[in-house]
Amino acid sequence: MVNWIWTIFIIVGVAVAAAQGEIHKVTEGAIKGAEMAVAVALGLIGVMALWLGIMRIAQEAGLVNLLARAARPVMAKLFPSIPSNHPALGHIIMNLSANILGLGSAATPFGMKAMQEMQKLNGNRPVASEAMCTFLALNTSCLTLVPATIISVRVAANSANPTEIVGPTILATAVGMTVAITADWILRTYYRRRGGF
Amino acid sequence: MLTEILDPLSRWTVPLLLTIILLVGLMKKVKVYDAFVSGAEEGFTIAIKLIPYLVAMMVAIGIFRETGALAIVLGFLAPLTSWLGIPGEILPLAIMRPLSGSGALGVATELIQTHGPDSFIGRLASTMQGTTDTTFFVLTIYFGAVGVSRYRYALFTGLLADVTSFLASVYFCRLLFI
Numbered sequence: 085m086v087n088w089i090w091t092i093f094i095i096v097g098v099a100v101a102a103a104q105g106e107i108h109k110v111t112e113g114a115i116k117g118a119e120m121a122v123a124v125a126l127g128l129i130g131v132m133a134l135w136l137g138i139m140r141i142a143q144e145a146g147l148v149n150l151l152a153r154a155a156r157p158v159m160a161k162l163f164p165s166i167p168s169n170h171p172a173l174g175h176i177i178m179n180l181s182a183n184i185l186g187l188g189s190a191a192t193p194f195g196m197k198a199m200q201e202m203q204k205l206n207g208n209r210p211v212a213s214e215a216m217c218t219f220l221a222l223n224t225s226c227l228t229l230v231p232a233t234i235i236s237v238r239v240a241a242n243s244a245n246p247t248e249i250v251g252p253t254i255l256a257t258a259v260g261m262t263v264a265i266t267a268d269w270i271l272r273t274y275y276r277r278r279g280g281f
Numbered sequence: 282m283l284t285e286i287l288d289p290l291s292r293w294t295v296p297l298l299l300t301i302i303l304l305v306g307l308m309k310k311v312k313v314y315d316a317f318v319s320g321a322e323e324g325f326t327i328a329i330k331l332i333p334y335l336v337a338m339m340v341a342i343g344i345f346r347e348t349g350a351l352a353i354v355l356g357f358l359a360p361l362t363s364w365l366g367i368p369g370e371i372l373p374l375a376i377m378r379p380l381s382g383s384g385a386l387g388v389a390t391e392l393i394q395t396h397g398p399d400s401f402i403g404r405l406a407s408t409m410q411g412t413t414d415t416t417f418f419v420l421t422i423y424f425g426a427v428g429v430s431r432y433r434y435a436l437f438t439g440l441l442a443d444v445t446s447f448l449a450s451v452y453f454c455r456l457l458f459i
Contacts, residue, residue: 090338093342093350094341094344096350098348104348109347110347113344113348115343117339117344118339120391124335124339124390124394128328136327137318138303141311141316142305144309145311147302199424199429206429210428212435216429221438224414224420227412229294231410234386234407234410241393242398243398246398250411252454252458253411253450255453257412259445260412260445260449263445271438
């Protein structure tokens, strides 16, 4: 999919430039884009290093685990088909906590383990279970308390207030997450009534 | 009213988090300095690894914009987006976000650099980047890893969440920043 979008951007750009007799604009655009990309990436290094450093402290201090324990009652409501104290729940909570803290790279391994455990409960079928669908709904709509990468992009671009977007981000995710959980619940009920799958 | 709550929230989230994490770290006898350095090293690596993705995406968008192709597409969509109060420039990001995380970051970065981080478009792009996830990627790797090939309603819910978060981002950014 990304392959297609990427190709379309370039091909359509070339076609439009050719049609307007301004083919040199393709080269200008490409070179400008490439230079900007490297400048941005280098500008990211400082803030990315800062945040991942802080987040590592949070992890080692057990803050991620603490979040996990606090969230257990809610998890039981969201995933009624997973028995309490099943390892899947722990991995789900760790994945979501890592997402919330903006530990993107740490979130993925937890998510994988959560899926493996849920797949065992699912009897290794090729059809997604209810719990899996709920987990993905939560995961894709999940709030990031510290969107570190985008904050660092803003810093690199000399923003007067790089973190001012945290407030609207939290609110907008709250809306998105509510809709995702509600839709998941409605679809789950609907599929059950239709007789399983 | 909402602005009065959100502005301090935006201002305080980072300093509070910093202080709490450091204090808890010290209480738990974490070697905070060493932990910080090893985490920071990872940050360095990630930033460098982003370069090829950013170059790929920003070159494509650079061509698309400079040649006037973007202006043509936006012209077609203008009536719909202006009716919803959405700046047309943000649409490529809305389309890219569920498809590719690094692609979306490239688009968002380009928007922030071109329009300025403190412009409405810059702020909206930043907000959208934090509110949604790369739904297709997450579904593909998570389900792929355990051999689930029938997603049932998971893709629909994920995309619904993306669309809702996108519209909510526009709403809250308009409320706060216009």
